[in-house]
Amino acid sequence: MxxxxxxxxxxxxxxxxxxxxxxxxxxxxxxxxxxxxxxxxxxxxxxxDGRAGVVELIRELVCDRITDEALTLGPWDRALEEWARSYRAAFAAYPRAIPLLMTTPVRAPRVLAHYERAVALLLAAGFPEPQVMPLLTALENLVLGSALDLAAPEAMWEPSPDTPLLSRALATVGPGRADTAFDLALAAFLSYARILRGGDYAP
Missing domain, CATH: 1.10.10 (Arc Repressor Mutant, subunit A)
Known part of the structure:
Protein backbone atom coordinates (compact mmCIF):
# COMPACT_ATOMS: atom_id res chain seq x y z
CA MET A 1 0.00 0.00 0.00
CA ASP A 49 8.79 14.56 24.50
CA GLY A 50 5.60 14.00 26.48
CA ARG A 51 3.24 16.73 27.65
CA ALA A 52 6.11 19.14 28.32
CA GLY A 53 7.19 18.77 24.70
CA VAL A 54 3.70 19.66 23.50
CA VAL A 55 3.68 22.75 25.72
CA GLU A 56 6.90 23.90 24.07
CA LEU A 57 5.41 23.33 20.61
CA ILE A 58 2.46 25.51 21.62
CA ARG A 59 4.86 28.15 22.95
CA GLU A 60 6.77 28.22 19.67
CA LEU A 61 3.57 28.46 17.65
CA VAL A 62 2.30 31.44 19.66
CA CYS A 63 5.68 33.19 19.85
CA ASP A 64 6.23 32.83 16.11
CA ARG A 65 3.67 35.64 15.83
CA ILE A 66 6.01 38.04 17.65
CA THR A 67 7.85 40.38 15.31
CA ASP A 68 11.43 39.48 16.11
CA GLU A 69 12.78 42.33 13.96
CA ALA A 70 11.43 44.80 16.52
CA LEU A 71 14.45 44.10 18.72
CA THR A 72 16.77 45.32 15.96
CA LEU A 73 15.26 48.80 15.88
CA GLY A 74 16.89 51.81 17.46
CA PRO A 75 17.03 53.40 19.92
CA TRP A 76 16.65 50.72 22.61
CA ASP A 77 13.40 52.10 24.06
CA ARG A 78 11.69 52.15 20.67
CA ALA A 79 12.83 48.57 20.06
CA LEU A 80 11.50 47.45 23.43
CA GLU A 81 8.18 49.23 22.85
CA GLU A 82 7.63 47.64 19.44
CA TRP A 83 8.60 44.22 20.78
CA ALA A 84 6.15 44.61 23.67
CA ARG A 85 3.31 45.57 21.33
CA SER A 86 4.02 42.62 19.06
CA TYR A 87 4.33 40.28 22.06
CA ARG A 88 0.96 41.47 23.38
CA ALA A 89 -0.74 40.96 20.02
CA ALA A 90 0.66 37.43 19.71
CA PHE A 91 -0.65 36.33 23.09
CA ALA A 92 -3.91 38.27 22.80
CA ALA A 93 -4.78 35.93 19.93
CA TYR A 94 -4.58 32.97 22.36
CA PRO A 95 -5.37 34.32 25.85
CA ARG A 96 -6.27 30.91 27.26
CA ALA A 97 -2.74 29.71 26.52
CA ILE A 98 -1.22 32.32 28.83
CA PRO A 99 -1.72 30.49 32.17
CA LEU A 100 -0.37 27.28 30.62
CA LEU A 101 2.73 28.87 29.09
CA MET A 102 3.54 31.22 31.95
CA THR A 103 3.61 28.48 34.57
CA THR A 104 6.05 26.15 32.78
CA PRO A 105 9.77 26.73 32.18
CA VAL A 106 10.76 28.00 28.75
CA ARG A 107 12.82 25.44 26.83
CA ALA A 108 11.89 26.05 23.17
CA PRO A 109 15.06 27.17 21.33
CA ARG A 110 13.29 29.71 19.11
CA VAL A 111 11.63 31.32 22.11
CA LEU A 112 14.85 31.39 24.12
CA ALA A 113 16.42 33.16 21.15
CA HIS A 114 13.85 35.98 21.57
CA TYR A 115 14.96 36.47 25.16
CA GLU A 116 18.62 36.27 24.20
CA ARG A 117 18.15 39.16 21.77
CA ALA A 118 16.18 41.15 24.34
CA VAL A 119 18.94 40.69 26.92
CA ALA A 120 21.55 41.71 24.35
CA LEU A 121 19.53 44.83 23.53
CA LEU A 122 19.41 45.96 27.17
CA LEU A 123 23.06 45.20 27.82
CA ALA A 124 24.10 47.09 24.70
CA ALA A 125 21.95 50.03 25.86
CA GLY A 126 24.02 50.21 29.04
CA PHE A 127 21.75 48.59 31.63
CA PRO A 128 23.65 46.89 34.46
CA GLU A 129 23.36 43.12 34.24
CA PRO A 130 21.44 42.73 37.54
CA GLN A 131 18.68 44.98 36.17
CA VAL A 132 18.13 43.11 32.92
CA MET A 133 15.96 40.18 34.01
CA PRO A 134 13.84 42.20 36.46
CA LEU A 135 13.15 44.65 33.62
CA LEU A 136 12.23 41.92 31.15
CA THR A 137 10.08 40.12 33.72
CA ALA A 138 8.25 43.33 34.59
CA LEU A 139 7.63 44.04 30.92
CA GLU A 140 6.39 40.50 30.35
CA ASN A 141 4.00 40.80 33.30
CA LEU A 142 2.65 44.03 31.85
CA VAL A 143 2.27 42.56 28.36
CA LEU A 144 0.60 39.31 29.41
CA GLY A 145 -1.74 41.00 31.88
CA SER A 146 -2.83 43.34 29.13
CA ALA A 147 -3.26 40.44 26.68
CA LEU A 148 -5.66 38.85 29.16
CA ASP A 149 -7.42 42.19 29.62
CA LEU A 150 -8.07 42.31 25.86
CA ALA A 151 -9.99 39.04 26.19
CA ALA A 152 -12.09 40.39 29.04
CA PRO A 153 -15.44 42.16 28.59
CA GLU A 154 -15.14 45.84 27.74
CA ALA A 155 -17.19 46.60 30.86
CA MET A 156 -15.44 44.72 33.67
CA TRP A 157 -17.30 46.51 36.47
CA GLU A 158 -21.00 46.63 37.27
CA PRO A 159 -21.35 49.71 39.45
CA SER A 160 -24.22 50.09 41.87
CA PRO A 161 -25.95 53.12 43.41
CA ASP A 162 -23.38 52.82 46.21
CA THR A 163 -20.47 53.47 43.79
CA PRO A 164 -21.28 56.81 42.12
CA LEU A 165 -17.62 57.77 41.66
CA LEU A 166 -16.88 54.49 39.91
CA SER A 167 -19.93 54.98 37.69
CA ARG A 168 -18.79 58.44 36.61
CA ALA A 169 -15.22 57.28 36.03
CA LEU A 170 -16.40 54.41 33.85
CA ALA A 171 -18.64 56.74 31.87
CA THR A 172 -15.63 58.81 30.82
CA VAL A 173 -13.53 55.89 29.55
CA GLY A 174 -15.23 55.13 26.25
CA PRO A 175 -14.24 52.22 24.01
CA GLY A 176 -10.72 50.84 23.96
CA ARG A 177 -10.20 50.77 27.71
CA ALA A 178 -7.67 47.91 27.51
CA ASP A 179 -5.62 49.63 24.81
CA THR A 180 -5.58 52.92 26.70
CA ALA A 181 -4.50 51.17 29.89
CA PHE A 182 -1.73 49.31 28.06
CA ASP A 183 -0.41 52.50 26.45
CA LEU A 184 -0.33 54.18 29.87
CA ALA A 185 1.41 51.26 31.57
CA LEU A 186 3.96 50.82 28.78
CA ALA A 187 4.80 54.53 28.78
CA ALA A 188 5.28 54.41 32.55
CA PHE A 189 7.48 51.31 32.28
CA LEU A 190 9.70 52.89 29.62
CA SER A 191 9.99 56.14 31.58
CA TYR A 192 11.17 54.26 34.65
CA ALA A 193 13.54 52.15 32.55
CA ARG A 194 15.12 55.39 31.31
CA ILE A 195 15.60 56.45 34.93
CA LEU A 196 17.33 53.17 35.73
CA ARG A 197 19.56 53.50 32.71
CA GLY A 198 20.30 57.12 33.58
CA GLY A 199 21.27 60.09 31.53
CA ASP A 200 18.46 60.27 28.99
CA TYR A 201 15.32 60.68 31.10
CA ALA A 202 13.25 63.80 30.48
CA PRO A 203 10.25 64.26 32.81
Missing part, protein backbone atom coordinates in the same frame (compact mmCIF):
# COMPACT_ATOMS: atom_id res chain seq x y z
CA UNK A 2 1.43 3.38 -1.03
CA UNK A 3 2.26 5.85 1.70
CA UNK A 4 0.08 9.00 1.81
CA UNK A 5 1.74 12.02 0.26
CA UNK A 6 0.92 14.10 3.33
CA UNK A 7 2.13 12.59 6.63
CA UNK A 8 -0.71 11.74 8.98
CA UNK A 9 1.20 13.13 11.93
CA UNK A 10 3.97 15.64 12.47
CA UNK A 11 5.01 18.18 15.08
CA UNK A 12 3.23 21.03 13.29
CA UNK A 13 -0.11 19.21 13.33
CA UNK A 14 0.36 18.25 16.96
CA UNK A 15 1.11 21.86 17.92
CA UNK A 16 -1.83 23.29 15.98
CA UNK A 17 -4.23 20.74 17.44
CA UNK A 18 -3.00 21.28 20.99
CA UNK A 19 -3.29 25.04 20.62
CA UNK A 20 -6.83 24.68 19.29
CA UNK A 21 -7.75 22.54 22.30
CA UNK A 22 -6.27 25.15 24.64
CA UNK A 23 -8.09 27.95 22.82
CA UNK A 24 -11.39 26.09 23.23
CA UNK A 25 -11.00 24.50 26.66
CA UNK A 26 -8.02 26.18 28.35
CA UNK A 27 -6.20 22.85 28.58
CA UNK A 28 -5.18 19.80 26.56
CA UNK A 29 -4.13 16.20 27.03
CA UNK A 30 -2.08 13.99 24.77
CA UNK A 31 -4.98 11.51 24.37
CA UNK A 32 -7.23 14.42 23.31
CA UNK A 33 -4.68 15.42 20.68
CA UNK A 34 -4.51 11.84 19.41
CA UNK A 35 -8.30 11.56 19.15
CA UNK A 36 -8.54 14.87 17.29
CA UNK A 37 -5.90 13.71 14.81
CA UNK A 38 -7.32 10.21 14.46
CA UNK A 39 -4.19 8.42 15.68
CA UNK A 40 -3.10 6.35 18.64
CA UNK A 41 -1.79 8.18 21.70
CA UNK A 42 1.52 6.38 21.36
CA UNK A 43 1.97 7.81 17.88
CA UNK A 44 1.93 11.34 19.31
CA UNK A 45 4.67 10.41 21.76
CA UNK A 46 6.85 9.35 18.83
CA UNK A 47 7.00 13.02 17.80
CA UNK A 48 7.14 14.89 21.12
Missing amino acids: ARPRTPLLDRERIAATALQLVAEHGEFSVPQIARALGVQTGSVYHHV
Whole structure:
Protein backbone atom coordinates (compact mmCIF):
# COMPACT_ATOMS: atom_id res chain seq x y z
CA MET A 1 0.00 0.00 0.00
CA ALA A 2 1.43 3.38 -1.03
CA ARG A 3 2.26 5.85 1.70
CA PRO A 4 0.08 9.00 1.81
CA ARG A 5 1.74 12.02 0.26
CA THR A 6 0.92 14.10 3.33
CA PRO A 7 2.13 12.59 6.63
CA LEU A 8 -0.71 11.74 8.98
CA LEU A 9 1.20 13.13 11.93
CA ASP A 10 3.97 15.64 12.47
CA ARG A 11 5.01 18.18 15.08
CA GLU A 12 3.23 21.03 13.29
CA ARG A 13 -0.11 19.21 13.33
CA ILE A 14 0.36 18.25 16.96
CA ALA A 15 1.11 21.86 17.92
CA ALA A 16 -1.83 23.29 15.98
CA THR A 17 -4.23 20.74 17.44
CA ALA A 18 -3.00 21.28 20.99
CA LEU A 19 -3.29 25.04 20.62
CA GLN A 20 -6.83 24.68 19.29
CA LEU A 21 -7.75 22.54 22.30
CA VAL A 22 -6.27 25.15 24.64
CA ALA A 23 -8.09 27.95 22.82
CA GLU A 24 -11.39 26.09 23.23
CA HIS A 25 -11.00 24.50 26.66
CA GLY A 26 -8.02 26.18 28.35
CA GLU A 27 -6.20 22.85 28.58
CA PHE A 28 -5.18 19.80 26.56
CA SER A 29 -4.13 16.20 27.03
CA VAL A 30 -2.08 13.99 24.77
CA PRO A 31 -4.98 11.51 24.37
CA GLN A 32 -7.23 14.42 23.31
CA ILE A 33 -4.68 15.42 20.68
CA ALA A 34 -4.51 11.84 19.41
CA ARG A 35 -8.30 11.56 19.15
CA ALA A 36 -8.54 14.87 17.29
CA LEU A 37 -5.90 13.71 14.81
CA GLY A 38 -7.32 10.21 14.46
CA VAL A 39 -4.19 8.42 15.68
CA GLN A 40 -3.10 6.35 18.64
CA THR A 41 -1.79 8.18 21.70
CA GLY A 42 1.52 6.38 21.36
CA SER A 43 1.97 7.81 17.88
CA VAL A 44 1.93 11.34 19.31
CA TYR A 45 4.67 10.41 21.76
CA HIS A 46 6.85 9.35 18.83
CA HIS A 47 7.00 13.02 17.80
CA VAL A 48 7.14 14.89 21.12
CA ASP A 49 8.79 14.56 24.50
CA GLY A 50 5.60 14.00 26.48
CA ARG A 51 3.24 16.73 27.65
CA ALA A 52 6.11 19.14 28.32
CA GLY A 53 7.19 18.77 24.70
CA VAL A 54 3.70 19.66 23.50
CA VAL A 55 3.68 22.75 25.72
CA GLU A 56 6.90 23.90 24.07
CA LEU A 57 5.41 23.33 20.61
CA ILE A 58 2.46 25.51 21.62
CA ARG A 59 4.86 28.15 22.95
CA GLU A 60 6.77 28.22 19.67
CA LEU A 61 3.57 28.46 17.65
CA VAL A 62 2.30 31.44 19.66
CA CYS A 63 5.68 33.19 19.85
CA ASP A 64 6.23 32.83 16.11
CA ARG A 65 3.67 35.64 15.83
CA ILE A 66 6.01 38.04 17.65
CA THR A 67 7.85 40.38 15.31
CA ASP A 68 11.43 39.48 16.11
CA GLU A 69 12.78 42.33 13.96
CA ALA A 70 11.43 44.80 16.52
CA LEU A 71 14.45 44.10 18.72
CA THR A 72 16.77 45.32 15.96
CA LEU A 73 15.26 48.80 15.88
CA GLY A 74 16.89 51.81 17.46
CA PRO A 75 17.03 53.40 19.92
CA TRP A 76 16.65 50.72 22.61
CA ASP A 77 13.40 52.10 24.06
CA ARG A 78 11.69 52.15 20.67
CA ALA A 79 12.83 48.57 20.06
CA LEU A 80 11.50 47.45 23.43
CA GLU A 81 8.18 49.23 22.85
CA GLU A 82 7.63 47.64 19.44
CA TRP A 83 8.60 44.22 20.78
CA ALA A 84 6.15 44.61 23.67
CA ARG A 85 3.31 45.57 21.33
CA SER A 86 4.02 42.62 19.06
CA TYR A 87 4.33 40.28 22.06
CA ARG A 88 0.96 41.47 23.38
CA ALA A 89 -0.74 40.96 20.02
CA ALA A 90 0.66 37.43 19.71
CA PHE A 91 -0.65 36.33 23.09
CA ALA A 92 -3.91 38.27 22.80
CA ALA A 93 -4.78 35.93 19.93
CA TYR A 94 -4.58 32.97 22.36
CA PRO A 95 -5.37 34.32 25.85
CA ARG A 96 -6.27 30.91 27.26
CA ALA A 97 -2.74 29.71 26.52
CA ILE A 98 -1.22 32.32 28.83
CA PRO A 99 -1.72 30.49 32.17
CA LEU A 100 -0.37 27.28 30.62
CA LEU A 101 2.73 28.87 29.09
CA MET A 102 3.54 31.22 31.95
CA THR A 103 3.61 28.48 34.57
CA THR A 104 6.05 26.15 32.78
CA PRO A 105 9.77 26.73 32.18
CA VAL A 106 10.76 28.00 28.75
CA ARG A 107 12.82 25.44 26.83
CA ALA A 108 11.89 26.05 23.17
CA PRO A 109 15.06 27.17 21.33
CA ARG A 110 13.29 29.71 19.11
CA VAL A 111 11.63 31.32 22.11
CA LEU A 112 14.85 31.39 24.12
CA ALA A 113 16.42 33.16 21.15
CA HIS A 114 13.85 35.98 21.57
CA TYR A 115 14.96 36.47 25.16
CA GLU A 116 18.62 36.27 24.20
CA ARG A 117 18.15 39.16 21.77
CA ALA A 118 16.18 41.15 24.34
CA VAL A 119 18.94 40.69 26.92
CA ALA A 120 21.55 41.71 24.35
CA LEU A 121 19.53 44.83 23.53
CA LEU A 122 19.41 45.96 27.17
CA LEU A 123 23.06 45.20 27.82
CA ALA A 124 24.10 47.09 24.70
CA ALA A 125 21.95 50.03 25.86
CA GLY A 126 24.02 50.21 29.04
CA PHE A 127 21.75 48.59 31.63
CA PRO A 128 23.65 46.89 34.46
CA GLU A 129 23.36 43.12 34.24
CA PRO A 130 21.44 42.73 37.54
CA GLN A 131 18.68 44.98 36.17
CA VAL A 132 18.13 43.11 32.92
CA MET A 133 15.96 40.18 34.01
CA PRO A 134 13.84 42.20 36.46
CA LEU A 135 13.15 44.65 33.62
CA LEU A 136 12.23 41.92 31.15
CA THR A 137 10.08 40.12 33.72
CA ALA A 138 8.25 43.33 34.59
CA LEU A 139 7.63 44.04 30.92
CA GLU A 140 6.39 40.50 30.35
CA ASN A 141 4.00 40.80 33.30
CA LEU A 142 2.65 44.03 31.85
CA VAL A 143 2.27 42.56 28.36
CA LEU A 144 0.60 39.31 29.41
CA GLY A 145 -1.74 41.00 31.88
CA SER A 146 -2.83 43.34 29.13
CA ALA A 147 -3.26 40.44 26.68
CA LEU A 148 -5.66 38.85 29.16
CA ASP A 149 -7.42 42.19 29.62
CA LEU A 150 -8.07 42.31 25.86
CA ALA A 151 -9.99 39.04 26.19
CA ALA A 152 -12.09 40.39 29.04
CA PRO A 153 -15.44 42.16 28.59
CA GLU A 154 -15.14 45.84 27.74
CA ALA A 155 -17.19 46.60 30.86
CA MET A 156 -15.44 44.72 33.67
CA TRP A 157 -17.30 46.51 36.47
CA GLU A 158 -21.00 46.63 37.27
CA PRO A 159 -21.35 49.71 39.45
CA SER A 160 -24.22 50.09 41.87
CA PRO A 161 -25.95 53.12 43.41
CA ASP A 162 -23.38 52.82 46.21
CA THR A 163 -20.47 53.47 43.79
CA PRO A 164 -21.28 56.81 42.12
CA LEU A 165 -17.62 57.77 41.66
CA LEU A 166 -16.88 54.49 39.91
CA SER A 167 -19.93 54.98 37.69
CA ARG A 168 -18.79 58.44 36.61
CA ALA A 169 -15.22 57.28 36.03
CA LEU A 170 -16.40 54.41 33.85
CA ALA A 171 -18.64 56.74 31.87
CA THR A 172 -15.63 58.81 30.82
CA VAL A 173 -13.53 55.89 29.55
CA GLY A 174 -15.23 55.13 26.25
CA PRO A 175 -14.24 52.22 24.01
CA GLY A 176 -10.72 50.84 23.96
CA ARG A 177 -10.20 50.77 27.71
CA ALA A 178 -7.67 47.91 27.51
CA ASP A 179 -5.62 49.63 24.81
CA THR A 180 -5.58 52.92 26.70
CA ALA A 181 -4.50 51.17 29.89
CA PHE A 182 -1.73 49.31 28.06
CA ASP A 183 -0.41 52.50 26.45
CA LEU A 184 -0.33 54.18 29.87
CA ALA A 185 1.41 51.26 31.57
CA LEU A 186 3.96 50.82 28.78
CA ALA A 187 4.80 54.53 28.78
CA ALA A 188 5.28 54.41 32.55
CA PHE A 189 7.48 51.31 32.28
CA LEU A 190 9.70 52.89 29.62
CA SER A 191 9.99 56.14 31.58
CA TYR A 192 11.17 54.26 34.65
CA ALA A 193 13.54 52.15 32.55
CA ARG A 194 15.12 55.39 31.31
CA ILE A 195 15.60 56.45 34.93
CA LEU A 196 17.33 53.17 35.73
CA ARG A 197 19.56 53.50 32.71
CA GLY A 198 20.30 57.12 33.58
CA GLY A 199 21.27 60.09 31.53
CA ASP A 200 18.46 60.27 28.99
CA TYR A 201 15.32 60.68 31.10
CA ALA A 202 13.25 63.80 30.48
CA PRO A 203 10.25 64.26 32.81
